[in-house]
Amino acid sequence: EVQLLESGGGLVQPGGSLRLSCGASGFTFTNYAMSWVRQAPGKGLEWVSAISGNGVSTYYADSVKGRFTISRDISENTLFLQMNSLRAEDTAVYYCAKGDRAGQWLASSFDYWGQGTLVTVSS
Amino acid sequence: QSALTQPASVSGSPGQSITLSCTGTSRDIGTYNYVSWYQQHPGKAPKLMIYDVSDRPSGVSNRFSGSKSGNTASLTISGLQAEDEADYYCCSYAGSSTHVVFGGGTQLTVL
Numbered sequence: 190e191v192q193l194l195e196s197g198g199g200l201v202q203p204g205g206s207l208r209l210s211c212g213a214s215g216f217t218f219t220n221y222a223m224s225w226v227r228q229a230p231g232k233g234l235e236w237v238s239a240i241s242g243n244g245v246s247t248y249y250a251d252s253v254k255g256r257f258t259i260s261r262d263i264s265e266n267t268l269f270l271q272m273n274s275l276r277a278e279d280t281a282v283y284y285c286a287k288g289d290r291a292g293q294w295l296a297s298s299f300d301y302w303g304q305g306t307l308v309t310v311s312s
Numbered sequence: 313q314s315a316l317t318q319p320a321s322v323s324g325s326p327g328q329s330i331t332l333s334c335t336g337t338s339r340d341i342g343t344y345n346y347v348s349w350y351q352q353h354p355g356k357a358p359k360l361m362i363y364d365v366s367d368r369p370s371g372v373s374n375r376f377s378g379s380k381s382g383n384t385a386s387l388t389i390s391g392l393q394a395e396d397e398a399d400y401y402c403c404s405y406a407g408s409s410t411h412v413v414f415g416g417g418t419q420l421t422v423l
Contacts (some may be wrong), residue, residue, distance in 0.1 A: 224412070226358075234350070234358065234401050236412040248411045289363055297405035297412050298348035300369060302357035 191215035191301045193285050198306030205275050205310070211268040211285030211303055218266040219243060222288035222296040225259065225270050227281035228305070237283070238270065241294045248295055253279075275310045282307050315340065315413035316402055323421040329390040334402030334415050335383060342383040346405035349378060349387045352417075353398045361400075362387060389420075397422040 197209040209225070224239040238259040239248040247259050258271040268285050282305040288296025317335040324330040334341070334349075341347055347365045350358035360369050362378035365385065375390045385404070389396055402415040 226414075233399075233417040234352075234403075234414040236403075236414060239411065250411070284357060286358075289360065289369070295405075295411060297344075297346045297403065298360060298363040299350075299358075300360050300363075302359075304357055 191287065193287065193301055193303035195283065195285055195303040195306040198283065198308045200309045200311065201275055202312050203276060203310055206271070206273045207275065207308060209270040209272065209283055209285075209306060209308070211270075213266045213268065213285075213287070216287070217291075218261070219263050220291040222293045223261065223268045224286045224288070224296060224299060225268075226284045226286050226299070226302075227279075227308075228284070229278075229281040232281075235281070239295050240268070242292070246294050272308070275308075277310050280308060280310045315406065315410070316404060316415035318400075318402060318415035318418045320416070321419045321421065323423055324389075324392045325423045326392055326394065328392045329388060330392060330420070332387045332389075332400055332402075332418050332420070334385040334387070334404075336385070336404055336406075336413070337383055339410070340383075340404040340406040340413055341380060341385050343407070344405045345380070347378065347380060347385040348403045349376075349385075350401045350403065351396075351398045352401065358401065392422055394422050396420060 225237040286299035289300035349362040
């Protein structure tokens, strides 16, 4: 059974940093591209970042480019999102999501999602 | 403002068929057949309902179907049921610069 479990969310001041983790199990981690998708309170989904299965290629939304870094540890089957220079508008539930087919560099459809971790940026 | 445009709300009665629209541009929906749809109940993670415009993952009811014409994708739900009441989001591949875009979501109410 595929499982994705996010952690690392919390309250952080504007300008601060936070590192999110997503532990994956139930599938061959290196075969699938992974993404982070966020949802601000009461708002819609926003794609944030993605990484290829082998970790070589990374992709970012313009809203986070230069501030966020996606990475993956294949030995630990874990996806990360390092978030720096956080702003109030980064406040959201952050979901990790698995690409729906093996071998993609960038997934645009996601068949499994974690339960999400809440990041609140406020002073 | 979301990259893909969805109506904010749609409603229907049990047993009816309804169609949700998702309008993009020639840079996303109009060029790529990588449109997906997600159902999200309050407080829950999104669930994949349709991928590649019209394909259904195993386990998703065949009451859900997808299509595309030009820059607009559609999700049709037939035989509407109370459990279909949820938010629905469309998503598309958008090329090598923008990558992936979501719609703003449609809240479906089953009357």
